[in-house]
Amino acid sequence: MDFLDFFNPLRIFGETSYQNFFQWLFSTLFDGWLARVLGFVFLFFAYWFWVRREQLARGLWFLAFAFLMGYGWIIFRFLGVAK
Amino acid sequence: MSKGGSGSSGKDSGIYLPQTSEKIKNLFDAISEIEFYAGSEEEGDKISEKFFTTKQKIQFMEVGFKAAFISGMITALLAPIMVGVFEKLIPVFGSYNPTIIDQIYVFLLTIGFSLGYGIFIARVGKCYSKNYSISRTMVNNLMIGLTAGALLKAGFIFLLFHFIYFNILIPENVVKWLVPLTKKGFFHLSVENAEKIYLWIMEFRKTFLTASWFVVFTSFLLIAIPYYKILKTIIKEKRVKQVENL
Numbered sequence: 001m002d003f004l005d006f007f008n009p010l011r012i013f014g015e016t017s018y019q020n021f022f023q024w025l026f027s028t029l030f031d032g033w034l035a036r037v038l039g040f041v042f043l044f045f046a047y048w049f050w051v052r053r054e055q056l057a058r059g060l061w062f063l064a065f066a067f068l069m070g071y072g073w074i075i076f077r078f079l080g081v082a083k
Numbered sequence: 084m085s086k087g088g089s090g091s092s093g094k095d096s097g098i099y100l101p102q103t104s105e106k107i108k109n110l111f112d113a114i115s116e117i118e119f120y121a122g123s124e125e126e127g128d129k130i131s132e133k134f135f136t137t138k139q140k141i142q143f144m145e146v147g148f149k150a151a152f153i154s155g156m157i158t159a160l161l162a163p164i165m166v167g168v169f170e171k172l173i174p175v176f177g178s179y180n181p182t183i184i185d186q187i188y189v190f191l192l193t194i195g196f197s198l199g200y201g202i203f204i205a206r207v208g209k210c211y212s213k214n215y216s217i218s219r220t221m222v223n224n225l226m227i228g229l230t231a232g233a234l235l236k237a238g239f240i241f242l243l244f245h246f247i248y249f250n251i252l253i254p255e256n257v258v259k260w261l262v263p264l265t266k267k268g269f270f271h272l273s274v275e276n277a278e279k280i281y282l283w284i285m286e287f288r289k290t291f292l293t294a295s296w297f298v299v300f301t302s303f304l305l306i307a308i309p310y311y312k313i314l315k316t317i318i319k320e321k322r323v324k325q326v327e328n329l
Contacts, residue, residue, distance in 0.1 A: 035176045036185070046195075056109075
């Protein structure tokens with residue numbers, strides 16, 4: 001178990017600061033201009049790989065990221081990660 | 084694609100034909116093949132459509148069908164969410180009041196694949212010349228598959244979304260699901276929250292009707308773009324011929 005403790009983030013950060021970090025991450029990454037920029041970038045690559053290069057798997061990955069950028073806020077809020 | 088020994092359409096015109104028939108796996112292969120044959124026919128004589136085997140015909144139809152069906156499914160899945168965003172029922176980028184940029188983003192995320200495929204497939208339109216034989220047949224087969232896929236998908240989604248609206252998400256059903264959840268205290272669901280969820284579902288179910296018609300529109304768009312390009316090539320050729328005859 002000592003080995004697994006190495007991966008426990010709460011060993012380094014306090015529970016509150018760890019939670020605050022994620023709150024900050026979700027409030028900046030999924031809510032604001034950064035989300036919009038990343039969303040459009042992912043969407044472009046989704047089209048590029050899927051439609052232009054016909055690489056369905058990569059296209060779907062980028063589409064999933066683009067979807068996450070757009071709707072990530074409500075998904076994580078629903079899951080209780082972000083408030 | 085190998086461009087081995089020379090073959091011809093009956094005459095000794097020295098046109099290079101592909102010797103092996105590699106499997107057409109995707110749209111990219113199909114369009115490349117059409118462009119290659121169109122290029123050969125532009126440089127030399129018509130290549131008999133007999134070289135376009137039954138197996139290849141099926142493969143071209145299959146590729147067109149798959150392209151229409153898969154891109155349409157993504158549009159179909161995202162369409163109710165898009166309508167939900169426009170109706171301010173679902174937030175995008177953390178906001179229930181989407182800006183014009185947000186609306187463009189959601190619209191592109193939903194319609195983009197049908198539009199992208201349509202524009203990409205429209206490239207074959209320029210290969211639909213009267214002077215070509217095999218290229219025209221290839222384009223015809225691809226378009227048959229594409230049209231069949233788009234129509235089938237549109238019909239299926241139209242019926243499914245109407246079924247959801249008229250039979251699944253009806254008030255009686257939603258109450259039937261929510262009451263036991265509230266009684267058993269699942270997800271710590273209070274009566275007030277259950278009421279909110281009920282009202283939200285009642286608003287959201289309406290999006291399925293709009294979404295179903297939207298999917299029909301995108302399916303039409305997917306097939307209309309390549310057909311428009313084909314028609315443009317035909318008209319352009321007719322005009323050139325008329326000028327030549329003068």
